[in-house]
Amino acid sequence: AQTVTQSQPEMSVQEAETVTLSCTYDTSESDYYLFWYKQPPSRQMILVIRQEAYKQQNATENRFSVNFQKAAKSFSLKISDSQLGDAAMYFCAYRSDRFSGGGADGLTFGKGTHLIIQP
Amino acid sequence: SAVISQKPSRDICQRGTSLTIQCQVDSQVTMMFWYRQQPGQSLTLIATANQGSEATYESGFVIDKFPISRPNLTFSTLTVSNMSPEDSSIYLCSVEDLRFRGNYGYTFGSGTRLTVV
Numbered sequence: 001a002q003t004v005t006q007s008q009p010e011m012s013v014q015e016a017e018t019v020t021l022s023c024t025y026d027t028s029e030s031d032y033y034l035f036w037y038k039q040p041p042s043r044q045m046i047l048v049i050r051q052e053a054y055k056q057q058n059a060t061e062n063r064f065s066v067n068f069q070k071a072a073k074s075f076s077l078k079i080s081d082s083q084l085g086d087a088a089m090y091f092c093a094y095r096s097d098r099f100s101g102g103g104a105d106g107l108t109f110g111k112g113t114h115l116i117i118q119p
Numbered sequence: 120s121a122v123i124s125q126k127p128s129r130d131i132c133q134r135g136t137s138l139t140i141q142c143q144v145d146s147q148v149t150m151m152f153w154y155r156q157q158p159g160q161s162l163t164l165i166a167t168a169n170q171g172s173e174a175t176y177e178s179g180f181v182i183d184k185f186p187i188s189r190p191n192l193t194f195s196t197l198t199v200s201n202m203s204p205e206d207s208s209i210y211l212c213s214v215e216d217l218r219f220r221g222n223y224g225y226t227f228g229s230g231t232r233l234t235v236v
Contacts, residue, residue, distance in 0.1 A: 033223070035224070035225070042229075043156075043209060043229065043230045043232070044227065044229050044230070045162075045211065045213075045227035047224045047225065047226075050223070050224055091161060091162065105150055105152075105167055105215070106152045106154075106164040106167055106177075106213075107152075107162070107164065107213075107225060108164070109161045109162045109163070110161060111160070111161045112161050
């Protein structure tokens with residue numbers, strides 16, 4: 001079974017600064033998807049960014065980018081120019097690629113990192 | 120992306136009773152997923168619901184406790200049966216969304232906050 005580890009229960013950053021959230025995962029599969037989700041106090045899960053394992057290029061979405069290191073099984077999220085609205089729980093998640101014979105279709109989540117933005 | 124309507128948004132229930140949570144999607148989807156998020160914790164997959172077949176449950180979750188219905192491609196229900204205070208959690212439904220930003224992702228309902236007293 002796959003596991004996802006987020007080693008930082010809480011991170012704090014000054015507004016406008018850059019912060020990096022860590023995520024590592026354990027899998028024996030070669031094809032899979034990785035996601036970062038944001039959950040503000042409203043509890044709505046919001047997809048921040050996605051990475052396909054077969055792609056070497058790191059995904060970017062505006063101020064959000066990832067550092068995907070497949071050999072190291074690492075998938076960190078960098079938030080540039082942090083804004084007050086970025087304050088939330090951030091969850092790293094893994095999904096097997098079913099078309100490659102992977103297992104469960106749902107997501108396996110890490111325990112989350114609580115991101116605090118200091119004004 | 121897909122839009123999911125999840126009801127109720129919250130409820131307070133007596134122990135020993137059951138609560139049924141509904142999820143309605145604005146488009147047809149093959150699989151729907153149900154997750155539990157215990158207080159201060161991460162999301163854990165309860166089961167995957169395919170239309171026309173029995174739901175597939177993850178380890179630690181059983182059909183007698185969490186029966187699921189999937190009568191069509193846009194709707195599913197999760198029932199939390201014979202509730203105890205340990206069932207107090209947020210329950211979320213989710214669907215695979217092939218229209219998310221032109222690519223693949225998962226969309227979530229807004230969750231049901233359940234408190235069992």
